[in-house]
Amino acid sequence: MVFVDRLLVTLVHLRLGIPHAALAELYGVDRSTVSGAIREVRPLLATRGFAVPDRPGVRLRTLEDLFAYADAEGVDLRIDGTEVQVRRPRVHRPGRQAFVSGKKKQNTIKTTTFSDPQGRTLFSGVVRPGRVHDQTAVRTEGIAEQFHRHPRVKAEVDEGYRGLANEFPGQVSAPPKKPKDDAPLGEQHAWREQRRRQSSARICVEHTNAEYKQWRPLQRFTGRREIYAETHLAISALVSDRSARRTTRRKSSTELVLAR
Numbered sequence: 535m536v537f538v539d540r541l542l543v544t545l546v547h548l549r550l551g552i553p554h555a556a557l558a559e560l561y562g563v564d565r566s567t568v569s570g571a572i573r574e575v576r577p578l579l580a581t582r583g584f585a586v587p588d589r590p591g592v593r594l595r596t597l598e599d600l601f602a603y604a605d606a607e608g609v610d611l612r613i614d615g616t617e618v619q620v621r622r623p624r625v626h627r628p629g630r631q632a633f634v635s636g637k638k639k640q641n642t643i644k645t646t647t648f649s650d651p652q653g654r655t656l657f658s659g660v661v662r663p664g665r666v667h668d669q670t671a672v673r674t675e676g677i678a679e680q681f682h683r684h685p686r687v688k689a690e691v692d693e694g695y696r697g698l699a700n701e702f703p704g705q706v707s708a709p710p711k712k713p714k715d716d717a718p719l720g721e722q723h724a725w726r727e728q729r730r731r732q733s734s735a736r737i738c739v740e741h742t743n744a745e746y747k748q749w750r751p752l753q754r755f756t757g758r759r760e761i762y763a764e765t766h767l768a769i770s771a772l773v774s775d776r777s778a779r780r781t782t783r784r785k786s787s788t789e790l791v792l793a794r
Contacts, residue, residue: 535563540571544579547572548769551750576761579768585778587654600648600657601680604687611656611689612649612739613677615668616746617642619754620762633759635664643755643762646671647746647770653738654777658746658770661763668694681705690736707732745773 535543543557554572558565583593586603594600604611622641623630633641642664648657660675672678672695681687681702689706691699699708710728713721746752749769755762 535561535567535571540575543568544572544575545772548576548579548751548765548772549749551756576764576768579771580764581767582771584655584657584771584774586656587650587652587778587780588782594657597657597660597676597680601684601687603656605684608686609650609656611687612651612653612736612742613646613689613691613695614736614739614743615644615646615671615694616743617644617664618752618762618766620664620759621756623759629663632663632665636667638664640664643759644668644671645766646675646677647739647743649739649742651735651738652780652783653741654780655742655745655770655774658742658774659763659767661766669697672698678702690732690739692736707735709733742777745777746770749773 539561543561546552547554547557554568555565558568561568581595583595583599586592586594592603594603600611603609617635617638619638619640620633620643623633633643635642635644644662644664644666645658646660646668647655649655660671660677662671662675678698678701681689681698685705687705691706691708693709695706696708699706709732710725713725746766746769751757751765752769755765757765
C-alpha cells in the first residue's frame, strides 16, 4: 500500500473503529498489511502535537510548551479529566485493580484535557489508570510544578482539582464551597450565582472532551491498553487541527454586569 492509502486506512480506523480484517477486504489486501500500516502511521499522528489557534505551523507537544504558550499569550486555561472504558485485565494478573474507576465502577483509563476559553484543544494527555485520582495526576505529572514556574497562568477547574485550587488560590479557580444549611438565604443565593458563573466559564472543556468521544475508539477502547495513550494522542491531535480553525471571539470593550 502506498503512503496515502496507509494514511487513509489509519484515519478510517481511528474515526470509525472498523476492524483490520474489514479494512483489508475493502482494500483487497491481507489483514497483516492493514495492521502494519496502522502501526506505522499511528505513532506519526501521535507525535505531531496540538495545533495552536491563530498560529499556523506552531504545535504544542509537552506540558512545558502549553504553559509557556499560555503565559506568553495570556490565555486562561480550562482543565478537566475524562475517562474511557477499557478491557478488564485477566484474572491473577498483577495490577488488575489499578484500572477500576471509583466513579464509574468500571475498568477505565483517564486523561487530562487542557483547552482555551472557547473549548479549543490545546493539550490532552497525562494518561493514567482509572484508579488514579485527578489530584494525584496533578502531583505526579508535573502540572502543579508548571503553575509554580508560570505564576501568571490562570485556570478554571472542577471539584476534582480542589487541592490545586487551594494551593494556587490566585491562579486556579474551583467551584465555591457550599455554605452550611443554616446559612442566611442571601449567602445561599450568592453561592448559587458564583457556582453558576464558574460552571459557565469552565463548561467549554467538557465540550472539548465530548469532541473526542465522537471518535469510536474513545467511546469504548477494545484494543490493548498499552497502545491507548498513542491512540488518544493521535485522535486528540486531529481534533485540535479542526478546533484551531474556529474564529477567535474578541471580547467587547464594555462588559455588561447585573445591577443587583
